[in-house]
Amino acid sequence: MSVERLRGLLEQAFPDSPELSVDDRTGGGDHFQVTVTSTRFDGLPLLEQHRLVNEALAAPLADGTIHELRIKTKGTQ
């Protein structure tokens, strides 16, 4: 999976994000580090913040396209 496609899925889910980065950790297109800042995270526990990211990437997580995902989320407050 390309960084661009993954980034596109995150941008759809977090259109307001002032900071959104995707790093292909191994260059193999299946180990990613994503960092997302969004108002959607404001006031949510970390677990629910990560749930929103997992939901945005549900398809590639479910079919194994993403083998390993590291998530860093930040609210805007």
Next chain:
Amino acid sequence: MTELREQIENVIASEEVALFMKGTPQFVMCGNSMRALEALRRAGAPVTAVDVLPDPRIRQELSAVSSWPTIPQVFVRGELLGGADIVEELAQSGELEQTLTNKLGPDYRGAAAERVVAVT
């Protein structure tokens, strides 16, 4: 033989700290499982580990129960705490030890040895 899902639910419900991981604490098969295990160890958590690798159905059933797509998964007293990133972040901020103290009591450290249980 109890159904697989029921066994998984039993582990989540009955173990103080349940870690569903790839491999075992003695032979970890994945970097994220290692990160979660080490964060829990540093916090002194009484970890009960379940290896999801022997059968792909373990992971499928677990994710159906928890609504969490990835491995590892950490539960404290029946409640999903999160995956490796969350556990590491909570450990760094001190919240992990606070959560363990709140849920397991102030003497949770050393209360139980690290162990492994199998689900089949």
